[in-house]
Amino acid sequence: MNKKKILFICPYPFDEAPSQRFRFEQYLSILEKEGYEFKLAPFLNLKAWKILYQPGNSIKKLFWLILSFINRFFLLFKLAPYGFIFIHREAAPIGPPLFEWAIHSIWRKRIIYDFDDAIWLEDPTEKGSLKARFKWKSKVKSICKWSYKVSCGNEYLAQFAQNLNKQVVINPTTIDMQYHKEIKVSNSDKIVIGWTGTHSTLPYLKILMPVLDQLRKEYEFELLLISNQKPNFDVNYMRFLKWNKESEIEDLNQMDFGIMPLTNDIWSKGKCGFKLLQYMAIKKPIVASSVGVNKKLLKESEAGFEANTDKEWKEAIIKLLNDAELRQTFGISGQNYVKNFYSVNTNKKTFISLFQ
Template sequence: MERKKILFVCPYPFDEAPSQRFRYEQYLSALETEGFQFELAPFLNLRAWKMLYKSGQSFQKLFWLVLSFIKRFFLLFQLYHFEYIFIHREATPVGPPFFEWAVRFIWKKKIIYDFDDAIWLEDPNEKGSLKARIKWKSKVKSICKWSYKVSSGNDYLAQFAKKFNERVVVNPTTINTDYHKEIKVSKREKNVIGWTGTHSTLPYLKIILPVLDELAKEYDFELLVISNQKPDFDVRYMRYIPWRKSKEIQDLNQMDIGIMPLTNDIWSQGKCGFKLLQYMAIQKAVIASPVGVNKKMIQESGAGYLAETKERWQSAIAKLLMDPSFREDLGKQGQEYVENNYSVNSNKSTFLSLFQ
């Protein structure tokens, strides 16, 4: 019997982007076990990806972008032996959905359309930029209509997709809990409040800096920031660690408390709570803004606090700073919740159902 073949069409190179790693890359071995074959087709190759976020070098960036569009066009002539085309977010970063249209109406292939943000909206962090103006946000609706199935990261995203397609699967972003159990670190002298995320989400961290400034007058703690880019702010109690895949869990384990502040807007409603999952998976107590799926995760897990106001953030952080045994209890509850609801093992059948 011939094995079914899947082409993963994605923005970034393999093992370089969190959204890809935790949406589908960690399920590739499960697909092989189930008898599928697959190939990966990133828009950017590794060299282009590394150059894109460096300052300057505009000509080289333009060269790689044009080359990437050309490669994407020629990919259309290589689709004949694939049964499923899994598209993560978009086939091209800007412009109309020509590739997706061709896959559906010329090749008549089954599109699995996967997204984990409210990408039909303008990202507040890109507002007014050239990138935002040429994104062609309306294509998300069209791709949903053309898809065999839509894979959405949470209920909010699924509600949007269901306006255009009945075959919508809530496929949450998940954690490989086996991997997250591997490394432990010794106790620190100071309590560590931790935050991790890509450079595009650093503005959310700024929201609670006034709260931390006030707490620093009374409590001795450290703010650990793990990101692929150094923050554009500096406070005396902050320590920055560049994100490193090889040290990811070891670095996260330096935290005692994990935080996830967000603005309360329609863009943030689409967030999939991944920071919370990372913290809870390694038994860290959490505090988060009650926005989108954050509220559900903390209420169901009992792993921490929801904080909407400055006063609530301050009291929640103070409580956890002063009570390490309570933090430990919350962390255990969070880890159990992730294992049962947001782990690769618990979600494997849902992911595989996309290809049925």
């Protein structure tokens, strides 16, 4: 066993999923410079990942799911060289934590357990479904107990983990300022209000659509929506861009300011505010629901407005639509804040400490 060798067990292929890219993948080069060796072991390979969220293909999906479980089983016989096993979210997307139990109880490996959502709770979009039952949410508590250290994206998640494990590290989701850069792009004459996120978070934006519809009757603006899937709603002032890692930063820079509506519930409190960090990193002002870590980011960054009611959302958006100077001031403040507190550079010592 080599304490400088790490196996990263994760759900998705390398460089494909935001949670992995910004939770640990962007630190791999830093680990390498510190003398660590590592290997990634995703549950899904690239072929499986590409069909997972496509409609149909049920037989192919079942085939890849079974094959992925088989590969996980054989992985258990390859753990000997590793000093640390870093598990991001879970070793398998469904079923009890059999793999995690084997890693802890049979192999006696040091597990670093990492998560950036309240994954022990039932996702509101899946509540009561068969899918929710198969996810076996109770396993999160067990994995926390078995872990050498638990890496949590914010204080709310850490409070949960601290009841189960004495070594909990608040390891925020961070921004690589060399990647998230402000660049000039050719925009339309209209102010662009931006939102980005995966398809699973689109319901939060949908809640805000009546407010935007009302504002659009009086003000000229465009809603830019960047996601991995088209929304199930459409309006004539909305422009959809399919998320593309090759053009991600250029697409984000088309915004004049970014929004992040959330519902005020225990699931949302587990969110790590990554949308806001992305907006701020490229010098875009923000309007967001002050739920969970959003409240902290809004207060400390002074980069925009909090909005929790329809009236507050309208007032905040109108101010940013009408005042270019205010947008610039908020943008500078937010960018400095991310650079000083939520960048890879400022957090690298915390990340490396997980393996010490």
